[in-house]
Amino acid sequence: MTAGFKNEFDVRLGPDGLWLHLDDVVWEGSDGDRAVVPKGRSTDFASVPRIAQALLPSADPRVVRAAAVHDELCRELDRFYRGVREWLMGLDLVKITGEDRYRRPYPERPAFNSVDADAVFEKIMRDEGAGWWMTRVGWVGVRLGALWNPARRSGWLSTAPRVIGLSTVFLAAALALLAPLAGLVWLVAS
Numbered sequence: 001m002t003a004g005f006k007n008e009f010d011v012r013l014g015p016d017g018l019w020l021h022l023d024d025v026v027w028e029g030s031d032g033d034r035a036v037v038p039k040g041r042s043t044d045f046a047s048v049p050r051i052a053q054a055l056l057p058s059a060d061p062r063v064v065r066a067a068a069v070h071d072e073l074c075r076e077l078d079r080f081y082r083g084v085r086e087w088l089m090g091l092d093l094v095k096i097t098g099e100d101r102y103r104r105p106y107p108e109r110p111a112f113n114s115v116d117a118d119a120v121f122e123k124i125m126r127d128e129g130a131g132w133w134m135t136r137v138g139w140v141g142v143r144l145g146a147l148w149n150p151a152r153r154s155g156w157l158s159t160a161p162r163v164i165g166l167s168t169v170f171l172a173a174a175l176a177l178l179a180p181l182a183g184l185v186w187l188v189a190s
Contacts, residue, residue, distance in 0.1 A: 003030035003127055009065055011043075018042035019068075027069050029123060035112070037072040044071070063138065066124035070142060073117035074152060076110040081151030083107025114152040115159055118142045140166050 006026040011019040025037040037043075045067040090104045112120060122139040130138075143163045146152035 018044055035069050037068055043068045062125050062128035062130040066121050070121040073112050077114055078151040080107050080110050114146050115155040136166050
């Protein structure tokens with residue numbers, strides 16, 4: 001089985017400023033993972049925090065395609081999170097009223113949890129030809145975004161050492177690049 005996208009990536013800008021998928025987008029991973037973005041779904045191609053958006057080339061097809069699939073996986077996680085909350089509220093009503101009519105079926109669990117959805121984002125960028133720096137910056141960005149999103153927070157601690165380690169590398173690289181510039185500004189200013 002060949003990993004990658006199984007069809008063309010066709011989108012159009014919608015009236016609300018979001019991009020609409022004109023056809024299903026099907027991605028299959030080398031290890032049998034499969035994700036589908038249904039026709040008609042919208043995406044903003046930017047489900048990573050703004051700081052990571054600044055470091056990732058937003059028009060790069062490797063980022064755009066990965067972001068479209070990641071947006072759909074996050075949408076499924078959010079739908080599940082809301083469904084569980086509604087299910088739990090229904091249990092409270094059953095306890096209070098004793099009426100079974102408030103009982104709802106437990107929502108269907110999505111195919112990917114938050115950690116896996118973010119790994120798919122990284123894997124797609126890598127499979128699409130993005131380099132080490134771009135895939136890691138993208139992954140750290142979506143993992144940091146998961147920390148602030150209650151629907152995606154589950155499992156965050158399991159990835160915290162890698163997020164912190166890579167963030168330290170990025171910060172050191174940024175300081176190494178900015179230090180000579182700061183020295184030059186200081187020399188010119190004095």
